[in-house]
Amino acid sequence: MTERAEKLRLEIAAAKCIVVKIGSALLTDPEKGLFQKRLAAWCDQIHLLLEEDRRLLLVSSGAVAEGVNRLKLGSRPVSVHELQAAAAVGQMGLIHAYERAFAANDRLTALVLLTHDDLADRQRYLNARSTLTTLLDIGVVPIVNENDSVATDEIRFGDNDTLAALVTNLLQADVMIVLTDTDGLHESDPRDCPTAPMVPFADAGDERLDSMAGKGASALGRGGMMTKLQAARLAARSGSHTVIADGREAGVLTRILRGDPVGTLLAASITPLDARKRWIAGQLKAKGELQLDSGAVDALQRKGVSLLAVGVVAVRGEFARGDMVRCVDQGGALVAQGLINYSSIDASKLVGAHSDEINELLGYRMESELLHRDNLVLVN
Numbered sequence: 001m002t003e004r005a006e007k008l009r010l011e012i013a014a015a016k017c018i019v020v021k022i023g024s025a026l027l028t029d030p031e032k033g034l035f036q037k038r039l040a041a042w043c044d045q046i047h048l049l050l051e052e053d054r055r056l057l058l059v060s061s062g063a064v065a066e067g068v069n070r071l072k073l074g075s076r077p078v079s080v081h082e083l084q085a086a087a088a089v090g091q092m093g094l095i096h097a098y099e100r101a102f103a104a105n106d107r108l109t110a111l112v113l114l115t116h117d118d119l120a121d122r123q124r125y126l127n128a129r130s131t132l133t134t135l136l137d138i139g140v141v142p143i144v145n146e147n148d149s150v151a152t153d154e155i156r157f158g159d160n161d162t163l164a165a166l167v168t169n170l171l172q173a174d175v176m177i178v179l180t181d182t183d184g185l186h187e188s189d190p191r192d193c194p195t196a197p198m199v200p201f202a203d204a205g206d207e208r209l210d211s212m213a214g215k216g217a218s219a220l221g222r223g224g225m226m227t228k229l230q231a232a233r234l235a236a237r238s239g240s241h242t243v244i245a246d247g248r249e250a251g252v253l254t255r256i257l258r259g260d261p262v263g264t265l266l267a268a269s270i271t272p273l274d275a276r277k278r279w280i281a282g283q284l285k286a287k288g289e290l291q292l293d294s295g296a297v298d299a300l301q302r303k304g305v306s307l308l309a310v311g312v313v314a315v316r317g318e319f320a321r322g323d324m325v326r327c328v329d330q331g332g333a334l335v336a337q338g339l340i341n342y343s344s345i346d347a348s349k350l351v352g353a354h355s356d357e358i359n360e361l362l363g364y365r366m367e368s369e370l371l372h373r374d375n376l377v378l379v380n
Helices: 003-013 036-050 063-070 080-103 116-120 122-137 152-157 160-171 207-213 225-236 252-256 272-281 294-303 344-349 355-362
Strands: 017-022 055-060 109-114 141-146 175-180 201-203 241-246 264-267 288-292 312-317 324-328 334-339 376-378
Touching: 003 201, 003 241, 003 264, 017 036, 017 160, 036 055, 036 080, 036 252, 055 080, 055 122, 055 160, 063 080, 080 109, 080 141, 109 122, 116 122, 116 160, 122 141, 122 160, 141 160, 160 175, 160 225, 175 225, 175 252, 207 225, 225 241, 225 264, 241 252, 272 334, 272 376, 288 294, 294 334, 294 376, 312 344, 344 355
Parallel strands: 017 055, 017 175, 055 141, 109 141, 175 241, 201 264, 288 324
Antiparallel strands: 241 264, 288 312, 324 334, 334 376
16 A cells, blocks of 8 residues: 555544445345345444444435335336336335334434435535534434435436535535445456456546446446546545445445555545635625625634624625625725525624524524635635
8 A cells, every 4th residue: 555545544544524325236136125234234334433423424325226126127117207116115115224224223314315406506505414414413324315206317317426426525524435346446347357456546536547447337226437436536526535345345334444445545636625615716706795894804814714794794685595705895805705604685684793693683593604614715
C-alpha cells in the first residue's frame, strides 16, 4: 500500500459520517429471495459502528428483485408498470427484513424513498437533508431507496450507485462504501479475464479507470462497475472517498472502517468543505440580497462565523429556503453569498432579531442562522 493510500485508509478509519450502498446481487437470489443471514450480518456490523459514535446511512437496492421473487415472475420485467409493481411489492419485504435485523440490536430504522428530482430541487434537497440529519442525530438508521414505484425515469435510467453518491453529497459524508459481488475494480472485467489484478487504490478522476470498468450489470440489478466508478466521481466532488468491496467478506464494513486494505479505494482530491464552498462560489445568479450592518460584516470577514438575523438590516428580492442570496454591506458592496435557510417573507420578519426570537416571530424555527457558515463563502 502506498504512503498516500495508507494515509487515506487511516482517514476512513476515523470517518464519522458514512454512506453504505448494498447492491441487488448481494441481497437477493432469483429463486430464494433475500439472503437473510447476509443482511443480518451487515446490520450487526452497522450497529457496532454506530456504537462507536459514528453516523451511518444505508442505501439499499433489492426492492425490484425481491418483488420479482414474491410475484414469481422468474426474471426482471421490461414493462415500466410491471417494474413499478415489483418495486412496490418488494419494498415491503426488503424493509421488513432490515427492520427485523436491526431490531435484534434494539436499533430503530426509517425508510426514506427519494427520486433524483428530490435532490436536484433546492427546497426538497434541504428538507431531505434535515430529515436525514435528524434521524442520524437520534441514532436511527435511515434506509434509502429510489421511489421506484412512481419514478418512471429512475427505473429506466437511474441506479442506486448514483443515488448513494447524491446522498453522500447531501450529507457531506466522509466516505461512501459500495458493497457488491466482486472484491473491487479490476484492470479488466474478471468475468472475461479471471486473472486481471484488482486496483487497490486510485484517484477517482483517473481516466485510465474508464477502460477497466466495462459496462456489465447483474440480471436483477441496474448498475455495473461503470456506474460505481461514475458514482465515486460524483461523491468525490464533495470531497468524499469511495471504497468498492465484496459484501460477502466477513466483517467487511468493520474492516474497512478500521483502515484495513479492503477492496478498491477511489480517492477524492479535495475536502468536503472546500468542495461545497467552491460550488457556492461558482453560482453567478442570486435570488435575493441581505444588507448587513458593520458588525455582521466584520464578524463574517474576521471570524468566519455564520450569519445571524440580528446583523441584517434589510432584505431584498423574492427567494425560497435554500436559494442563493448575496450579502452586501451598507454601501452596497458585495461581501459574501450563500444558501439561505429561510424564505424572503420569513427573513424579512427576522431582520434585526436574535436567534431565540425566531420561533416567536415565525411560529417555527428551522435553524438558528440565516446562512450557516458551511453554506456561505466570502467574496471580497
